[in-house]
Structure formats: C-alpha cells, structure tokens
Amino acid sequence: MSEWIKITLTEDELPKQWYNLNADFPAPMPPPVDLEGNPIGPDALAPVFPMNIIEQEMCTDRWVDIPQEVLGIYKIWRPTPLYRARRLEEHLGTPAKIYYKNEGVSPAGSHKPNSAVAQAYYNKAFGIKRLTTETGAGQWGSALSFATHLIGLECKIFMVRISFTQKPFRKIMMKVWGGDCVASPSQETEIGRRILEEDPNTPGSLGIAISEALEQAVQREDTRYSLGSVLNHVMLHQSIIGLEAKKQFEKVGIYPDVVVGCAGGGSNFAGMVFPFLADKAAGREVRIVATEPAACPTLTRAPYVYDAGDVAMMTPLLPMHSLGHAFIPEPIHAGGLRYHGMAPMVSHAMNHGLIEAHAIEQIECYESAVLWARTEGFIPAPETSHAIAQVIREAKRAKEEGKEKVIAMNWSGHGLMDLSGYDAFFEGRLTDYQLPEEQRLRSLLCLEGLPKPPAS
Amino acid sequence: MSEWIKITLTEDELPKQWYNLNADFPAPMPPPVDLEGNPIGPDALAPVFPMNIIEQEMCTDRWVDIPQEVLGIYKIWRPTPLYRARRLEEHLGTPAKIYYKNEGVSPAGSHKPNSAVAQAYYNKAFGIKRLTTETGAGQWGSALSFATHLIGLECKIFMVRISFTQKPFRKIMMKVWGGDCVASPSQETEIGRRILEEDPNTPGSLGIAISEALEQAVQREDTRYSLGSVLNHVMLHQSIIGLEAKKQFEKVGIYPDVVVGCAGGGSNFAGMVFPFLADKAAGREVRIVATEPAACPTLTRAPYVYDAGDVAMMTPLLPMHSLGHAFIPEPIHAGGLRYHGMAPMVSHAMNHGLIEAHAIEQIECYESAVLWARTEGFIPAPETSHAIAQVIREAKRAKEEGKEKVIAMNWSGHGLMDLSGYDAFFEGRLTDYQLPEEQRLRSLLCLEGLPKPPAS
Numbered sequence: 060m061s062e063w064i065k066i067t068l069t070e071d072e073l074p075k076q077w078y079n080l081n082a083d084f085p086a087p088m089p090p091p092v093d094l095e096g097n098p099i100g101p102d103a104l105a106p107v108f109p110m111n112i113i114e115q116e117m118c119t120d121r122w123v124d125i126p127q128e129v130l131g132i133y134k135i136w137r138p139t140p141l142y143r144a145r146r147l148e149e150h151l152g153t154p155a156k157i158y159y160k161n162e163g164v165s166p167a168g169s170h171k172p173n174s175a176v177a178q179a180y181y182n183k184a185f186g187i188k189r190l191t192t193e194t195g196a197g198q199w200g201s202a203l204s205f206a207t208h209l210i211g212l213e214c215k216i217f218m219v220r221i222s223f224t225q226k227p228f229r230k231i232m233m234k235v236w237g238g239d240c241v242a243s244p245s246q247e248t249e250i251g252r253r254i255l256e257e258d259p260n261t262p263g264s265l266g267i268a269i270s271e272a273l274e275q276a277v278q279r280e281d282t283r284y285s286l287g288s289v290l291n292h293v294m295l296h297q298s299i300i301g302l303e304a305k306k307q308f309e310k311v312g313i314y315p316d317v318v319v320g321c322a323g324g325g326s327n328f329a330g331m332v333f334p335f336l337a338d339k340a341a342g343r344e345v346r347i348v349a350t351e352p353a354a355c356p357t358l359t360r361a362p363y364v365y366d367a368g369d370v371a372m373m374t375p376l377l378p379m380h381s382l383g384h385a386f387i388p389e390p391i392h393a394g395g396l397r398y399h400g401m402a403p404m405v406s407h408a409m410n411h412g413l414i415e416a417h418a419i420e421q422i423e424c425y426e427s428a429v430l431w432a433r434t435e436g437f438i439p440a441p442e443t444s445h446a447i448a449q450v451i452r453e454a455k456r457a458k459e460e461g462k463e464k465v466i467a468m469n470w471s472g473h474g475l476m477d478l479s480g481y482d483a484f485f486e487g488r489l490t491d492y493q494l495p496e497e498q499r500l501r502s503l504l505c506l507e508g509l510p511k512p513p514a515s
Numbered sequence: 516m517s518e519w520i521k522i523t524l525t526e527d528e529l530p531k532q533w534y535n536l537n538a539d540f541p542a543p544m545p546p547p548v549d550l551e552g553n554p555i556g557p558d559a560l561a562p563v564f565p566m567n568i569i570e571q572e573m574c575t576d577r578w579v580d581i582p583q584e585v586l587g588i589y590k591i592w593r594p595t596p597l598y599r600a601r602r603l604e605e606h607l608g609t610p611a612k613i614y615y616k617n618e619g620v621s622p623a624g625s626h627k628p629n630s631a632v633a634q635a636y637y638n639k640a641f642g643i644k645r646l647t648t649e650t651g652a653g654q655w656g657s658a659l660s661f662a663t664h665l666i667g668l669e670c671k672i673f674m675v676r677i678s679f680t681q682k683p684f685r686k687i688m689m690k691v692w693g694g695d696c697v698a699s700p701s702q703e704t705e706i707g708r709r710i711l712e713e714d715p716n717t718p719g720s721l722g723i724a725i726s727e728a729l730e731q732a733v734q735r736e737d738t739r740y741s742l743g744s745v746l747n748h749v750m751l752h753q754s755i756i757g758l759e760a761k762k763q764f765e766k767v768g769i770y771p772d773v774v775v776g777c778a779g780g781g782s783n784f785a786g787m788v789f790p791f792l793a794d795k796a797a798g799r800e801v802r803i804v805a806t807e808p809a810a811c812p813t814l815t816r817a818p819y820v821y822d823a824g825d826v827a828m829m830t831p832l833l834p835m836h837s838l839g840h841a842f843i844p845e846p847i848h849a850g851g852l853r854y855h856g857m858a859p860m861v862s863h864a865m866n867h868g869l870i871e872a873h874a875i876e877q878i879e880c881y882e883s884a885v886l887w888a889r890t891e892g893f894i895p896a897p898e899t900s901h902a903i904a905q906v907i908r909e910a911k912r913a914k915e916e917g918k919e920k921v922i923a924m925n926w927s928g929h930g931l932m933d934l935s936g937y938d939a940f941f942e943g944r945l946t947d948y949q950l951p952e953e954q955r956l957r958s959l960l961c962l963e964g965l966p967k968p969p970a971s
Contacts, residue, residue, distance in 0.1 A: 063590070064526070064591065065590065069523060070520070131520070134520045135520065135521075135891070135892045135893075166892040166893045166894065209889075227938075228684075228931075231937050231941075234938075235894050235934070235937050236888060236889060236894075432622075432691045433665075433693055435591070436622040436661060436665065437591075475931050475932060478684045478691070479684075479687070481690070
C-alpha cells in the first residue's frame with residue numbers, strides 16, 4: 060500500500076486547448092439537416108445558440124484555444140486526479156492495472172461543468188444575458204446553474220416534474236447557485252400551459268422540458284438555449300478529460316490497452332476517449348469501449364438515422380444512432396443514461412469501427428458500484444457504474460487470460476445525490492430490464508418518412 | 516484570473532507523522548477523572564477503547580508516526596488542496612488574501628475520515644472485529660462506515676431516530692460502505708429497549724445513542740467504541756490538515772496572520788490550527804480563531820468544568836468548556852456543531868489565551884455559505900459556514916483598515932447531504948437564535964456536585 064494511487068497535475072499543467080476529433084475522422088460527418096434533408100446552415104441555429112457556439116459546432120480545427128476565463132474556473136476542480144484502483148485490483152485478484160479519471164471532484168459532482176462553463180462563457184461573450192435548459196435527474200441543471208452564476212448569466216432550468224418532486228435536493232442545489240429551477244410542464248411557456256390544461260397531473264418528460272426551454276430561448280433576444288451533451292461543441296469541451304489523462308499517463312510512462320466510458324448522450328465518454336482516438340486514428344493500438352444500459356441501448360441496438368433531439372422535433376435532424384425521438388425508457392431503470400440518441404460524433408466513430416459498445420443490465424451495474432465504494436472509497440453515480448461494470452469484466456478476463464492489461468476508465472461522477480437508486484438496489488426493488496425487441500421496433504416507427512444519412 | 520487558485524501536494528509530500536499539541540502546551544492538561552475526582556488510569560478505559568488508542572489518548576510525544584496502512588488510505592483523498600478564494604476576495608473588494616483548506620474532497624465529504632481511518636486501523640491492530648458509534652446528522656457515521664470497511668472491521672452505528680427518519684440518504688450512504696445503521700433508541704440494547712418501553716415514539720437523542728453504542732462496546736469482547744471528536748487522539752489524527760496546510764503555505768512563501776475554524780466538538784478546528792499553535796507557542800505571532808453557533812456557545816459562554824461526554828454519564832469526566840451534559844440545543848438551529856462540550860485540548864488552549872472564540876447566529880452563516888457557493892463554487896456544509904462567516908468578517912475588517920491580511924480557514928466539508936438547511940434558509944423558515952441566559956443557567960445545574968478542574 061505504499062505505492063502511489065493517484066497522479067495529480069498542477070494548475071500549470073492544465074491543457075490550454077481542447078481537442079477536436081472532427082479533424083481526424085477518416086471521413087467527414089454528415090451535416091445536420093432539416094425535415095426535407097437539406098443541410099442546416101449556421102443561421103438556422105442562431106435563434107437557439109449564439110454564433111460563436113454555432114461556429115464551434117461546425118469547426119474542424121484539430122485544436123481550439125480554451126479562453127482564459129474558462130481556464131480560471133476550470134482550476135476550481137481541474138486538473139482532476141488520475142487514480143490507480145489498487146484496492147479493486149487486489150479484491151479481484153487480477154493482473155490488470157486499473158486507472159480511473161475522477162471527474163466527481165467538481166463542485167457539481169460530475170464532468171458536466173466542463174461544458175457548462177464553456178457554454179456560459181461563449182454566451183456571455185456574445186452578449187447573451189440568460190440561458191435556458193432542461194434537466195432530468197438534475198446533473199446538467201446543477202452544472203449549468205453553477206457555471207452561469209460564476210460567469211455572470213441568469214439560468215432557467217425546466218426540470219421534469221416527476222424528478223422535481225422525487226429529487227427535491229437537486230433543485231435546492233441549483234438554487235444555492237442562483238439557478239431558477241421550475242417543474243416542467245410549467246405555466247411559464249405556451250407549450251407548458253397547453254399540456255397542463257390537457258393533463259394537470261402529468262409527470263412531465265424530457266421532451267416537454269426541452270420544448271419549454273427552446274420556446275423561451277427563441278422568444279427572448281437576450282436568451283439562448285444550452286444542451287449538456289450530444290452536440291459537437293460539448294464533445295469538444297469535454298476533451299479536457301482525456302487530454303489530462305494522457306498527460307498523467309505520460310508522467311508514469313504508461314499507455315492504456317483499453318479505455319472505457321459510459322455513454323448516454325455521449326459527453327463523458329467522448330471527453331475521455333476522443334484524445335485516445337486521435338492516437339488510434341494515427342495507427343496506435345488501443346481498444347475504446349462504450350457501455351450503455353440494456354434499458355436504453357442506442358449504440359448496440361439502434362439504427363444510424365437522421366433524428367430530432369427532442370420529442371417535439373423542434374431541433375434540426377442529427378445523424379446518430381437513435382431509438383427514435385419518441386422513445387421513453389422504462390421507469391424501472393434507475394441508472395440514468397436515458398437519452399434516445401447518441402452524439403453524432405460518437406455515432407460516427409462507432410460507424411467507422413473506432414469504438415466498440417456493450418449494453419449492461421442494472422443489477423450488475425449496482426453490484427459493481429457497491430464493490431467500487433467498498434474498495435476504492437468513492438460512491439459512484441449510477442451512470443458511472445456502467446463503466447465500472449465493464450472495467451470489472453475486463454479485469455476478470457485479464458485474470459482468466461493471465462494478461463497484465465492496462466485499463467483506463469472515466470469515473471464520470473459521484474452518486475451522493477442519487478442514493479435512492481442504491482436504496483432500491485439494497486431493498487431488492489431493482490430488477491434487470493432489457494428493452495424488449497417489440498418495443499424497440501415500435502419506438503423506431505416515429506423515424507418513418509425522415510431523410511436518411513449516407514451509409515458510411 | 517490567470518493566477519493560481521490552489522496549491523496541491525503530491526502523495527510523496529503527504530506528512531508521515533501527526534503533530535501532538537500536548538507536547539507544547541505551556542502547562543499540562545488536567546487528567547480525566549471519575550465522579551469522585553480521582554484521575555482515571557488507562558485500565559478504566561480498556562472496556563471502551565483498545566489499549567493502543569488509550570496510549571495515544573495519554574501521549575505527550577510531539578510527533579507520532581502515521582502507520583503505513585493509514586497513509587495508504589489517506590492517499591485516496593489526501594493531500595487535500597489549499598485554495599486561494601480569489602473570487603470571494605474580489606466580490607468583497609477586500610485587500611485580504613483568503614486561503615482555505617478543502618477537506619470536503621474525502622469520500623465521506625468532510626475531515627471526519629482522518630480520524631475514522633486511524634481509529635479503525637488501531638482497533639484492527641489490537642484484534643478488535645467490530646466498532647460501535649453514534650451519529651447525529653450522519654457525518655461521523657458515514658466516515659466510520661467508510662473507514663471500517665476499507666480496514667476490514669464491522670461497524671454498528673446508532674443514529675438518532677429523528678435524523679434517521681429525516682435524513683434517509685445518510686443511512687443509505689453508510690449502507691453502501693457496509694455500515695449497519697439503526698435508529699436509536701433500538702431494540703438491540705437494554706437501554707434502548709427500556710427507553711422504547713417508556714416512550715415508543717421518542718425522537719431519540721445523541722445521549723441515548725452514545726449510551727447504546729457504549730453498552731454494545733462494553734458487552735462484547737470483540738467490540739470497542741469509537742468517538743469522532745472531543746478526545747485527544749482525535750485531535751492528533753486531525754493534525755494532518757494543518758501540517759499539510761503549512762507545507763502548502765511554505766511552497767508559496769506565505770504565513771497566515773489569522774487561522775479560522777468552526778468548532779463543535781473541536782476536531783476540524785484542532786486539526787487545522789494546532790500545527791500553527793505550535794509556532795505560536797514558540798513565539799510566532801498568529802491569531803487563531805474558533806467560531807461556534809450562538810445556539811450552542813461552549814467556548815464563548817460555557818464554564819470550564821469537569822463534565823461527562825454523554826447524558827447518561829457513562830464516560831469519565833473530562834476537563835472542558837461545557838454547557839452541561841444535559842444540554843440540548845433548540846431544533847430551530849440547523850447548522851450542526853451541537854455538542855454540549857468542547858474538546859479538552861481546545862478548551863485548554865482557550866484557557867491559556869492561545870485562541871479566541873466567537874459565536875455567530877445562523878442567518879449570517881447561511882448568507883455566508885450561499886455567497887461562498889456563488890463565488891468559490893463548492894457548497895459548504897452548514898458547520899463550515901460558521902468558519903466562512905468569520906472569514907468574511909475578517910476580510911471586511913481588513914478592507915476598512917486597508918490591511919493586506921492573510922486569512923486561512925479550514926473548509927471542513929461539503930453540504931451536498933445537508934441541503935434541507937439551505938432550503939429552510941431560502942424559504943425563510945430559519946430565524947436567528949441565541950441561547951437564552953436563563954436556559955444556559957438551567958442547563959448548567961446538572962454540573963452541581965461534580966469535581967472541579969484546577970484553575971489554569
């Protein structure tokens with residue numbers, strides 16, 4: 060136990076540029092399109108995002124400078140430590156060496172602020188006064204509340220009503236940072252009022268919340284919308300994770316054989332693995348593995364299509380693996396990562412064979428999370444447990460094969476705000492759940508009639 | 516914003532010894548005594564604590580080696596970063612420089628594991644299989660659950676029933692780490708059963724919980740009791756905080772003019788300030804300031820007496836500032852730090868003029884905590900807000916006086932598990948509350964007839 064367990068970097072070693080995988084793809088990504096299949100230009104996005112973010116969304120430069128003010132706020136929790144999970148290795152009796160990047164050390168407790176701070180900064184620089192967004196469980200809403208207050212913007216969060224009621228602490232967290240979080244549907248938007256008139260007791264949905272956030276962003280000149288995952292600029296901002304990790308590995312002369320991340324919309328996964336994919340694109344041998352819940356299997360069981368980001372189809376169509384914008388995962392699923400689509404960049408990487416993906420059921424995830432807490436100490440977010448489960452699989456296989464494999468993982472966040480899932484697990488209220496094939500096919504019906512992306 | 520905001524240490528720089536202020540007091544501390552005033556020997560404590568901990572409790576060596584296994588677990592979150600609170604300084608427009616040691620980065624979210632890990636280690640080394648303890652809000656119970664599991668002991672936590680019911684997430688947290696947390700009074704002890712027979716609906720109290728934990732520790736040969744604050748060995752273990760802080764200040768050639776900590780039982784305060792008190796004892800000029808809630812003012816309004824650690828008076832009598840073992844703070848107080856007594860070592864330092872103390876009301880504390888979160892990012896524990904309020908007072912005074920004062924603070928923990936207090940604050944449900952003099956005098960009546968410590 061006298062060996063090192065974490066590699067820290069000083070603030071001076073914080074990367075000064077983000078990495079953009081768009082510069083290194085073997086083929087360019089298909090553009091976002093409208094319902095007729097016509098490519099969307101920057102102007103079409105201008106009511107929703109500021110132009111400097113739109114430019115970043117379309118950018119193919121390999122490196123993008125991180126603004127000084129963003130670096131200043133990153134320093135509150137970055138560089139994050141890279142750990143060696145020695146206690147877990149010992150418990151598993153594996154010859155594998157397990158490393159994890161701890162993104163749970165941010166004030167909001169996950170990787171989400173990496174993009175929230177950047178988005179707040181660019182909106183402020185463009186003269187915007189107020190951001191709107193939606194949040195489900197509350198991770199993104201918390202991160203954006205934190206970021207907007209420090210940058211100096213107002214923040215309005217539409218939180219799915221059922222979560223708003225069931226997770227009262229998330230909304231208090233947002234309020235501490237000055238964020239104005241309301242249950243969605245709300246009385247504050249036309250679409251919210253319409254839905255409440257139809258059904259005053261609706262539990263709400265992410266789709267409704269996105270529509271409310273978009274409505275307010277479009278209607279007010281001083282307001283724009285902010286999204287915590289899926290889009291290219293979010294992947295760009297998150298690349299700071301993998302860039303730091305590579306520096307940390309360099310310090311000890313190690314390069315991972317496999318890099319693992321969990322994937323919902325794709326942001327923490329992309330953030331960790333894209334800088335390693337740059338090496339893979341240049342010929343380096345490294346396995347890149349995404350894990351997702353069996354209840355919401357976009358990479359493993361969804362077709363590559365053009366689909367909208369929201370139920371109401373207010374967004375442009377994006378080229379991505381999608382279960383269909385009308386898809387709603389079963390409430391039995393407690394592990395997050397519930398988005399119907401997968402980030403276009405992650406989807407594109409998948410199509411080009413740069414990454415592999417596995418779907419994992421939730422009992423294995425929670426078992427892995429508890430084992431993690433009891434060996435490594437930190438309590439993982441339910442989302443993160445999907446990566447941990449895969450790492451444990453890899454470590455066990457290394458043991459069977461007697462291989463000294465080096466495994467790296469993005470530990471995307473802590474679970475202190477999500478302990479009710481652990482409670483359900485301990486109480487035996489969780490069961491495994493795999494999306495039934497019939498339901499999957501039904502959910503894809505909403506894609507009929509939409510344009511198709513070119514086969515890659 | 517391009518200047519550094521935190522100083523990190525590598526694992527190699529982790530201190531290898533704890534510091535013991537007992538070696539540097541101007542006069543020795545009075546010993547613990549029994550009800551007749553006779554000094555208590557080590558054997559009298561043996562049913563409750565293992566002998567290696569008892570030896571540490573009585574130790575006057577200046578430096579005590581930290582065992583390798585404890586260092587190994589400390590490395591999970593230590594060394595903790597020392598921050599410069601530049602955004603807060605800017606907001607206040609103060610010439611003061613504010614530094615804070617972030618103890619919230621531990622898996623349990625506070626400084627408590629510093630002693631929990633050490634206590635678990637020594638008990639294991641002594642052959643003990645199981646620890647019992649009590650917990651109020653749950654900070655200490657969480658830390659001990661974490662520590663015992665990693666060291667390899669069982670852990671039984673008696674949690675005050677009203678907190679057990681009101682703070683369901685704390686007990687889940689303990690369960691994730693394998694701790695067995697039950698509501699107190701419980702059916703598992705004689706005293707618990709007796710109290711439940713008398714009043715099946717009792718909300719419980721810290722005093723009852725301590726009695727249950729002690730009963731189980733005394734009755735089983737493989738079991739001992741563990742306390743998270745107050746005692747000398749806890750102060751010793753916590754000294755790692757201040758030792759690291761001093762190294763960090765040395766790195767940048769700074770020495771603080773004033774060091775601030777909040778004080779309930781005294782452990783986080785002592786941990787931060789005792790290493791600085793070593794310098795003060797050697798002639799260095801530095802102000803050391805403790806802050807406590809006006810609702811539970813032990814250092815500012817309680818006499819220095821011999822008093823028991825628990826309501827049932829099962830513990831030896833300790834020389835300390837105490838409001839009387841029967842003291843119960845008003846439920847209106849939301850900020851923690853509710854213990855009736857103050858650590859004997861902190862009390863002794865107070866008596867010798869080494870430290871000063873201030874009581875602060877809770878609205879100012881919560882206002883300070885919210886300002887902190889909105890400038891520095893991290894959401895403070897309610898306890899920590901008492902230190903923050905004092906730091907803000909000091910910074911404002913420095914502004915009035917035009918002085919470039921260097922202020923250091925122990926940021927003892929994050930508030931993610933205590934957001935209901937913030938909610939009460941935002942909703943206007945909190946009011947200031949100062950312990951009424953009449954109630955203070957009434958609470959001191961339980962001290963009548965007890966032996967008195969020598970005047971110092």
